[in-house]
Amino acid sequence: MGHYTDGLLMVLITGIVIFLIYRGLQSWVRKPFTLRSGIGFHYNEEIMEHPAVDLLEQSGFEIVSDKLKVPLVFKVNGNVLHSRLFIDYIVTKNREMYLVKTSRERLTLEWTGSGVRRELLPYLLLYPECAGVLYVDTDLGDIKEIALTSDEDEDESAY
Structure with missing residues (x-):
């Protein structure tokens, strides 16, 4: 036995x-497949006074870095092209890191799928380790959190 x-x-x-x-x-x-960015942050720890800073702090975010310029270099048919992205702030809350874009009077963000894609997708793809992008509208006193997700994620949360 x-x-x-x-x-x-x-x-x-x-x-x-x-x-x-x-x-x-x-x-x-x-x-899901994620891109890993080789472009790191070089924090700008000198935080300038701005209404967006006050709004973020009132909402419980800790400002980690002020405005950053992210240099980009593209190679197209052997020609080198230079560009850059600008991040207004980097903030943290509950151990999550967020990139911050502030509203601009000249560059209004169109709140449609294509408008958000056009303006914010590069940040979400370049830094997938971030929890998302915060869009701060200082005129309205509003903070919108934008995260890249999929339809599958939405379908699962509906149940």
């Missing part, structure tokens, strides 16, 4: 290990 129990126990343990490996591989394969 001892041989029968030992064999059954080995089959059971082997089955559990195979199941766990299968589940691990399944979740790894379904994990």
Whole structure:
């Protein structure tokens, strides 16, 4: 009877290990693809007074860095093209890091899918480790949190 129990126990343990490996591989394969940016932050710790700073602090955010210029270099058919992105602030709240863009009178953000994509997607793709982008409208005293998600995420939250 001892041989029968030992064999059954080995089959059971082997089955559990195979199941766990299968589940691990399944979740790894379904994990969304993310870009990893080699462009790091060089914090600007001198925070200038601005209505957006007051609004962010009142909402519980800690300002980590003031305005940053992110240089970008593109190579197109052997020609080097230079550009840059500007980040107004980097803030943290509940251990999450957010990039901040403030409203501009000359550059109003169109609150449609294509408008948000055009203006904010580069930041979300360049720094996927950030929890999102905060859009601060100082005229309205409003902060909007924008995060890149998928329809699958929305479908799961509906249940």
